[in-house]
Amino acid sequence: MTSLFNRWLPGVTLLVWSAVLLFFYFTGRIASYLQPSFRVNVLLAGLAMLLMACCFLFLPAVANCCDEERCGHPLGRRKLGRFVTFLVLILPLAAAAMVSPNNYSADVVNRRGIVTNLDGLARRNGNRVPAPQTASTDNPSEPALPSKDGSTPAPTAASTDTSDADQYLPKSKDGNIVVQVIDLLYAAQDTSMRADFSGKTVETIGQLMPDDSHNASGNRFKLMRMFMYCCAADAKPIATLVEAPSLPSQAEMSWVKVVGKVEFPIEGGRVIPILKATSVQQVEPPEDTMLY
Amino acid sequence: MSWFSFHFPDFALSFLSIIFEGIPFLVLGSLASGAVEAFVPRETITRMIPKNFAASIVVSALLGLVLPMCECASVVVIRRLIRKGLPLPCAITYMMAAPIVSPIVALSTYVAFRGQNPLVMTSMRMLLGFLLAIGIGMLVRDIPAEKLLQPSMIDALPNKRRTGLSMAVAGDDSAPDLVDEGVRGKLFRTIQSATADFLDVTFFFVIGAAIASTFNTAVNQALLVPLATKPGRSVVTMMVLAFALALCSSTNAFIAASFQMFPPSAKLAFMLFGPVFDTKLFFMYGAVFRRWFVMSLGIGLFIVIALVCTHLGLILDL
Numbered sequence: 001m002t003s004l005f006n007r008w009l010p011g012v013t014l015l016v017w018s019a020v021l022l023f024f025y026f027t028g029r030i031a032s033y034l035q036p037s038f039r040v041n042v043l044l045a046g047l048a049m050l051l052m053a054c055c056f057l058f059l060p061a062v063a064n065c066c067d068e069e070r071c072g073h074p075l076g077r078r079k080l081g082r083f084v085t086f087l088v089l090i091l092p093l094a095a096a097a098m099v100s101p102n103n104y105s106a107d108v109v110n111r112r113g114i115v116t117n118l119d120g121l122a123r124r125n126g127n128r129v130p131a132p133q134t135a136s137t138d139n140p141s142e143p144a145l146p147s148k149d150g151s152t153p154a155p156t157a158a159s160t161d162t163s164d165a166d167q168y169l170p171k172s173k174d175g176n177i178v179v180q181v182i183d184l185l186y187a188a189q190d191t192s193m194r195a196d197f198s199g200k201t202v203e204t205i206g207q208l209m210p211d212d213s214h215n216a217s218g219n220r221f222k223l224m225r226m227f228m229y230c231c232a233a234d235a236k237p238i239a240t241l242v243e244a245p246s247l248p249s250q251a252e253m254s255w256v257k258v259v260g261k262v263e264f265p266i267e268g269g270r271v272i273p274i275l276k277a278t279s280v281q282q283v284e285p286p287e288d289t290m291l292y
Numbered sequence: 293m294s295w296f297s298f299h300f301p302d303f304a305l306s307f308l309s310i311i312f313e314g315i316p317f318l319v320l321g322s323l324a325s326g327a328v329e330a331f332v333p334r335e336t337i338t339r340m341i342p343k344n345f346a347a348s349i350v351v352s353a354l355l356g357l358v359l360p361m362c363e364c365a366s367v368v369v370i371r372r373l374i375r376k377g378l379p380l381p382c383a384i385t386y387m388m389a390a391p392i393v394s395p396i397v398a399l400s401t402y403v404a405f406r407g408q409n410p411l412v413m414t415s416m417r418m419l420l421g422f423l424l425a426i427g428i429g430m431l432v433r434d435i436p437a438e439k440l441l442q443p444s445m446i447d448a449l450p451n452k453r454r455t456g457l458s459m460a461v462a463g464d465d466s467a468p469d470l471v472d473e474g475v476r477g478k479l480f481r482t483i484q485s486a487t488a489d490f491l492d493v494t495f496f497f498v499i500g501a502a503i504a505s506t507f508n509t510a511v512n513q514a515l516l517v518p519l520a521t522k523p524g525r526s527v528v529t530m531m532v533l534a535f536a537l538a539l540c541s542s543t544n545a546f547i548a549a550s551f552q553m554f555p556p557s558a559k560l561a562f563m564l565f566g567p568v569f570d571t572k573l574f575f576m577y578g579a580v581f582r583r584w585f586v587m588s589l590g591i592g593l594f595i596v597i598a599l600v601c602t603h604l605g606l607i608l609d610l
Contacts, residue, residue, distance in 0.1 A: 232309035
């Protein structure tokens with residue numbers, strides 16, 4: 001019985017944890033949970049736990065660092081505590097791993113509140129299109145776009161050239177500028193980015209959500225993506241408005257690709273991006289369901 | 293929209309993401325704790341502490357830089373360090389500082405707050421955590437160990453004597469310390485000890501992640517907006533959350549950073565109070581210290597951190 005609690009249960013616990021971590025890492029599902037710089041940590045932790053588990057399963061290791069009377073581990077002093085520890089460590093993890101989706105439901109999106117401007121969102125430069133080196137230097141009243149670490153880049157001589165925007169903006173095979181939802185929110189706050197996108201045909205993907213607040217004409221919807229800082233737990237829904245000849249027939253939260261021209265009208269006292277859609281097509285979810 | 297609606301798949305997504313984000317830091321901390329147990333002899337600990345009281349407290353507050361522990365592990369470790377000859381005020385100072393003033397916590401805070409003034413948040417957290425720990429170490433200087441420690445703790449530590457600085461406990465000569473077991477044996481013991489720490493700490497981490505995920509996915513967060521807007525109220529709200537969520541100090545910065553609607557001063561209070569006093573620590577401290585001391589510690593820390601962070605928020609516009 002002592003062997004069960006001191007050796008086999010810790011060994012099995014470590015093995016299960018290791019298996020879950022390595023499974024999510026090697027199947028690529030980790031992309032929906034963590035931003036890239038954290039993902040390798042999961043691999044390393046999974047391997048470390050596998051090594052620790054092997055010590056318990058194949059060597060006579062025991063998780064008993066203290067002597068019984070002076071043990072500082074409150075759960076390790078009693079067999080019931082060790083069994084409860086085992087259940088708490090295994091059951092929630094296993095159940096969550098079995099049912100966890102790669103996307104939140106519409107309910108969570110609504111509960112977190114969809115952000116349609118960047119005022120409440122700390123700025124990052126993750127998987128959005130490369131920021132033009134021209135950022136804001138032609139307009140002293142607007143801050144330059146921050147770099148990945150959040151600092152503001154200093155203006156450079158090269159950064160005054162705005163003529164070759166097409167060279168750094170990625171294009172689809174149809175010749176459309178490929179953007180992410182967050183790029184359009186950035187552009188709404190940046191004159192030079194607005195110039196890059198305004199009136200041009202762009203394509204972007206996101207999840208379809210109804211728009212209740214800016215939709216007097218009844219032909220607008222939101223194109224939503226989840227934006228995460230570190231992990232899915234801190235993800236915030238962000239969206240740009242899309243105006244289509246008629247509302248698409250796809251269900252709420254469907255993944256769609258929208259092609260259209262970008263405009264930046266002033267509504268409610270601020271510049272907002274609106275994508276005037278020429279086509280809305282249902283597509284498969286992208287590999288990285290979240291932006292970062 | 294109702295204020296609460298639980299949907300297990302959403303909960304699972306949030307729960308796993310917190311687990312995946314935090315567990316590497318827990319593994320790292322547990323291995324460090326195991327290595328201390330296996331490789332650091334008690335003579336090393338006593339040699340590291342200066343004879344001068346003030347200097348010994350400062351060194352203890354910085355000990356987390358070389359012996360990084362999360363808050364659960366630090367409670368475990370100080371019992372061992374006291375047995376290895378560390379004076380009680382130094383042990384308490386280390387227990388308060390290690391969950392905050394450590395390279396792992398500094399790194400995780402910096403990473404979590406990327407895009408949200410990471411350097412300011414990290415340095416403020418380190419500095420205030422350091423000062424708080426020193427303050428508590430100074431305060432307990434003149435309190436006899438018998439009034440601070442549980443009787444069972446005192447009884448379990450034979451050969452107690454005064455060391456000149458304060459009541460401390462000499463190493464129990466009869467207790468096994470580091471036997472000559474070779475590097476391979478020490479590595480083996482590191483893994484055994486690390487696993488015991490890991491299982492214990494992860495138990496509380498899983499519960500904390502579950503509570504945090506329930507809050508993140510099931511609670512209508514618009515309800516928090518009124519609490520997040522006023523400086524004092526937002527600080528107190530985040531401190532209560534820190535106590536209730538009982539997150540690990542090496543990962544709680546990630547949770548703090550995710551509370552977008554709260555100001556930085558409230559997030560700072562969350563990151564200062566949680567690692568030194570939360571639901572799990574309340575019980576763990578009680579296994580070492582007398583109840584009056586645990587209660588006084590909690591109330592005192594709450595008031596001081598709330599006042600400091602509220603004023604910092606107002607003065608520095610955090």
